Amino acid sequence: MIRADHIHKSFNGLHVLKGVSMEVGKGEVVSIAGASGAGKTTLLQIIGTLEQADSGSVHIGDTEVSALGGRQLAGFRNRHIGFVFQFHHLLPEFTAIENVCMPLFIGGMGKQDAEKKAAGxxxxxxxxxxxxxxxxxLSGGEQQRVAVARALATDPAVVLADEPSGNLDSANAHELHSLFFRLRDDFNQTFVIVTHNDDLAGMADRRMLMKDGAIGVHP
Ligand SMILES: Nc1ncnc2c1ncn2[C@@H]1O[C@H](COP(=O)(O)OP(=O)(O)O)[C@@H](O)[C@H]1O
Ligand SMILES: [Mg+2]
Known part of the structure; x- marks a missing residue:
């Protein structure tokens, strides 16, 4: 479902990703750990098309997203990639259901259909x-679940989560983690999750570790 090949990325001469390659299958939940500054967020943002690699390619399904640009790229991202961040990034002026509808409205869906999908x-x-x-x-746990609902609204091919439980207490974190696996079991949803949380990493199908600009199997 996701294939990254030989991704390189530097910021002002700092070589952050040194030829990262990884594959994630449909319905797989992969966790990525690694020290702060190791490049985990950068990799997730490149896979999610929010950031461009200096070289290398990213495929999501059969689409080479690293070759898309402009409106095509924005459209692909809207329809096929869901994001969950450490902080919920919900729009404060809008209700939970309006926040969940937002990606559907952006994708051109009408109000009634969007509200039906969001309510479900x-x-x-x-x-x-x-x-x-x-x-x-809403409580912190509820805010994060609304953010998950928003990420799922368009039935994305992949959900990318960057330290999604980093701001939650352990009970709410565990509930969120269980939710990810329920979504995988019920809908065969694919996840890549950057996390320091051992509870979550321990539940993952595959644990990866970022170190020295490369990615490997967690020892
Ligand atoms: N937009 C940017 N501009 C300059 N440096 C950046 C940028 N994004 C990340 N970096 C640097 O790249 C390195 C990896 O960052 P990041 O991917 O956020 O690591 P992690 O998520 O593993 O903590 C860090 O040294 C960070 O300062
Ligand atoms: Mg990070």
Whole structure:
């Protein structure tokens, strides 16, 4: 589902990714660990097309996303890639359901269809009675689950998560982690998750470690 080949990336002469290659199969949950500054976020952003590699290629499904640009790239990202970050990045002025609808509106879906899809997701995530709450009226765990619903709204091919439980207490973190695996079991959802959390990494199908600009199997 994801294939990265020989990715190189430097920032101002700092060689962060030194030929990273990795593959993730459909329905697989892969965790990536590594010291701060190792390049985990950079790799995730390159896979997610938010950042461009200096060289190398990224395929998502049959599409070489590293060869897309402009509107095509933005459209592909909107439809096929879901992101969950450490901080929820929900829009504070909008309710939970409006936040979940946002990627669907951007993709051109009408209001009724978008709300139906968003309501179904919020229901699945146990947030039915939180639909009309704004982010500030939700707990940290609920905010992060709304962010997951938003990431899933377009039925993306892959969900990329960057330290998604980094801001949660252990009970809420565990609930979020369980949710990822439920989504994998129920919908064959593919995940790449950057995490320092041993609970989450321990549940993953495959653990990877970033070190010295390269990626390997976690020892
Ligand atoms: N946009 C950027 N401009 C300059 N340096 C960056 C940028 N993004 C990341 N870096 C540098 O690249 C290295 C890897 O960063 P990052 O991918 O965020 O690591 P990690 O997520 O593993 O902590 C760090 O030294 C960081 O300072
Ligand atoms: Mg990071």
């Amino acid at each position: 997701l919020l229901d699945y995530l146990g947030l039915r009675d939180r639909s009309d709450h704004k982010p500030s009226q």
